[in-house]
Amino acid sequence: MHRIARLLGWLALASLIFVTVVPIGLRPVSGAPVSLERLGAFAVLGFLFAFGYPKRPAQVLVLVIIAAAGLEAFQLLEATRHGRMADFLVKAAGGGIGVAIGSGLAALPAFRRGVEA
Known part of the structure; x- marks a missing residue:
């Protein structure tokens, strides 16, 4: 199960x-508020990596x-995007x-x- 979580985390x-x-x-x-999209997306990312690398x-x-931080900074390279501290x-x-x-x-x-990492 942890291996699957790792793979899904990287994906x-x-x-x-x-x-x-x-x-x-x-x-x-x-259709959800963008802050909720951001929060949810990174919550899923954090969950998958934490479960995959317990x-x-x-x-x-x-x-x-x-x-x-990196993704917010990368947005500054795309003219139609913006990186913000918030x-x-x-x-x-x-x-x-x-x-x-x-x-x-x-835990x-x-x-x-079967925890390997």
Whole structure:
């Protein structure tokens, strides 16, 4: 189960990179408030990585925060996008929530069997 979470985490990160750096017209729209989209996307990312790498919660949190900062910075390279501190903070908060939930779930006895990393 942890291996699947790792794979899904890396796929989620690749997807977030794609939707963050493409022109705004190519970005998928869910209809939810954009802050909720950001929070949710990074919560899922943090959860998947924390569950996939249960012995490395601090490194996972750093990775998610760096990803949030990097993606906001990359948006400055695309004319139709903008990187904002407020957006970064929402993404980092979502990532932190996801890491906390993923780490907590991974620590439960039912999920501790077969932990490799």
